[in-house]
Amino acid sequence: MGLQLAERPVEKTRRLRRLALTALPLTAVLVLSGCSEEGKRFAMPEPVTEEGTHILSLWQGAWIAALVVGVFVWGLIFYAVVRFRRRSDDEIPVQTRYNLPLEIFYTIFPIIMVVVFFSHTVRVQNIVLDDSPPDNVVYVVGQQWSWTFNYPESVDGQNVYTAGTGNIIPTLYLPVGQTTRFELRTPDVIHDFGVPGFLMKMDVMPGQKNHFQVTPTTEGTYAGKCYELCGIYHSRMLFNVEVVSEAEYQLRLDEMAERGDISDEPLLGPDLVCTQVGLPEEASQEFIEECR
Numbered sequence: 001m002g003l004q005l006a007e008r009p010v011e012k013t014r015r016l017r018r019l020a021l022t023a024l025p026l027t028a029v030l031v032l033s034g035c036s037e038e039g040k041r042f043a044m045p046e047p048v049t050e051e052g053t054h055i056l057s058l059w060q061g062a063w064i065a066a067l068v069v070g071v072f073v074w075g076l077i078f079y080a081v082v083r084f085r086r087r088s089d090d091e092i093p094v095q096t097r098y099n100l101p102l103e104i105f106y107t108i109f110p111i112i113m114v115v116v117f118f119s120h121t122v123r124v125q126n127i128v129l130d131d132s133p134p135d136n137v138v139y140v141v142g143q144q145w146s147w148t149f150n151y152p153e154s155v156d157g158q159n160v161y162t163a164g165t166g167n168i169i170p171t172l173y174l175p176v177g178q179t180t181r182f183e184l185r186t187p188d189v190i191h192d193f194g195v196p197g198f199l200m201k202m203d204v205m206p207g208q209k210n211h212f213q214v215t216p217t218t219e220g221t222y223a224g225k226c227y228e229l230c231g232i233y234h235s236r237m238l239f240n241v242e243v244v245s246e247a248e249y250q251l252r253l254d255e256m257a258e259r260g261d262i263s264d265e266p267l268l269g270p271d272l273v274c275t276q277v278g279l280p281e282e283a284s285q286e287f288i289e290e291c292r
């Protein structure tokens with residue numbers, strides 16, 4: 001008996017030390033990651049469009065709400081574990097079966113949470129999928145295995161375009177401060193058009209006319225990609241986005257026209273979108289020439 005009593009405080013100290021050793025690095029990681037800009041965005045990329053800032057706020061709000069609830073629940077768990085632990089081998093802790101107020105609370109509270117999350121999601125979705133008339137329209141065509149960007153009625157009332165291939169990464173140009181609508185089309189399988197900096201992506205489906213619009217706020221070059229595993233060379237479906245001034249935007253469109261990348265209508269089908277998998281760059285240029 002005397003031995004047992006002597007061991008207990010030592011055991012307790014050991015347990016506390018172990019708990020501190022686990023909790024300290026975890027807290028340090030949380031606090032330090034919270035200090036960085038990326039930590040404040042909860043690992044989301046920095047938004048470069050007006051719509052992206054709304055998506056970021058939704059993401060941050062959801063994380064903060066989830067963390068507050070998490071801390072509350074973890075607190076209750078630890079409180080119950082410590083407060084109602086078994087204190088000796090011949091004792092059973094108090095066995096409580098029903099607690100009506102508590103049961104009502106943990107039924108109603110999650111419902112309120114779901115309603116709050118849902119209403120904020122719908123609000124942000126309505127902003128992001130806003131259909132008001134845009135300043136520009138770009139027909140984005142996803143094809144195995146690249147992208148074609150069409151700018152209809154943009155140079156002398158005609159369509160100009162940039163067609164990527166499996167070896168040529170195409171660039172999409174967008175004027176800063178203007179709203180551009182992406183009309184998403186594909187002649188083959190389901191792709192998914194997205195740019196991390198926009199915090200937005202959308203499926204590109206055969207027979208389905210999906211669209212969304214963005215208003216870029218910061219000039220710069222951003223990477224985009226296909227987010228849907230669309231086949232064997234899915235990983236080649238990369239593209240660049242250049243957000244430029246209005247003057248440079250017009251200049252880039254004129255360059256496309258000068259290069260001969262001009263047509264009456266946007267190139268939407270497999271016959272007109274000339275891409276080929278696995279060809280070296282010169283060969284694929286030849287292929288494009290032939291195909292025109």
Ligand SMILES: [Cu+2]
Nearest residue numbers: 191226230237
């Ligand atoms: Cu794809």
